[in-house]
Amino acid sequence: MNLSIVIPLLNEEESLKELHDWIVRVMRSNHFLYEILFIDDGSTDTSWQVIEQLSRTNENVKGIRFLRNFGKSQALHAGFDTAQGDVIITMDADLQDNPEEIPGLYELITKENYDLVSGWKKKRYDSLISKNLPSKLFNWAARRTSGVKLHDFNCGLKAYKKDVVKNIEVSGEMHRYIPVLAKNAGYKNIAEKVVQHQARKYGKTKFGMSRFINGFLDLITIWFVSKFGKRPMHLFGAMGVLMFLIGLGFALYLGIDKLFIDPTGRLITDRPQFYIALTAMLIGSQMFLAGFLGEMIIRSRKNEARYTISEKLNESAQREPQSL
Secondary structure, eight states, rough: EEEEEEESSOOOTTHHHHHHHHHHHHHHHHHEEEEEEEEEEESSSSHHHHHHHHHHHOOTEEEEEOSSOHHHHHHHHHHHHHOOOSSSEOOOOOSSGGGHHHHHHHHHHTSSSSSSEEEOOOOOEEEEEEIIIIHHHHHHHHHHHHHOOSSSSOOSSSEEEHHHHHHHHOTTTTGGGGGHHHHHHTOOEEEEOOOOOOOOOSOOOOOOTTTHHHHHHHHHHHHHHHSSSSSHHHIIIIHHHHHHHEEEEEEEEEHHHIIIITTTOOOOSSHHHHHHHHHHHHHHHHHHHHHHHHHHHHHHOTTEEEEEEOSSSSSTSSSSSOOO
């Protein structure tokens, strides 16, 4: 199978038939072997009934339905688990992503050997205040923090090699940072392609300003996990030692001052430096212990995969890969 097209959706009953027909035209004109995976993320309209109808008329259409709304990241994760194509394409169901871009993305993966190609909606048809400006600020912060030089992290139209999506885990609201997750897993051949953006034809957007606030919080999380997730002592231990040394410095200053400079002066407990020293030493000790406990927890997780295997030689095709 050449392509798996993964489409997460929430209440998009009006656009699904049109999107399906458009994708099918593109697939047939390019002679692709394909599957379309609709992931219904707890829709309350008739989206699932539309998907069922499409699957009866087109055997290449598959569907996954969640019991409730779990979020786009979980929908993509379910789609990635199910996808069988050599190249996986993700796109939104609101007709703002153009299926005519799929052949170009496919060629970049198969002929240029990129691991991941992200769409860049250079010209957008969204509100300037509510989407464009916050999106530019968000993408700038993501580039600076992650080191992945993409202009549009949040574009739903992306293409992946199959092994990329099988070796990353998209959880929480990390769908915005799949390129960063791929880079952290060792896939560094990441490219960007300018794609056509279209105005929403039906319904209204499911995302508000809160997605940018959540996006920045997730960015901090992924930065921390990528840098210190495997070695928390390097952060907490270093900060703990620094705080402890600051407190110890104040304590030594107070001791020397009381013993040799002003033995008849104020009591040590009457001086603000005493409380600074006490607080800094307590915080430093607690941070050091937090780093130590973090290291112990990581070492106790015996089943965690600590690296990504590129290939194996002389392995039976029937054996299941093991987490090392």
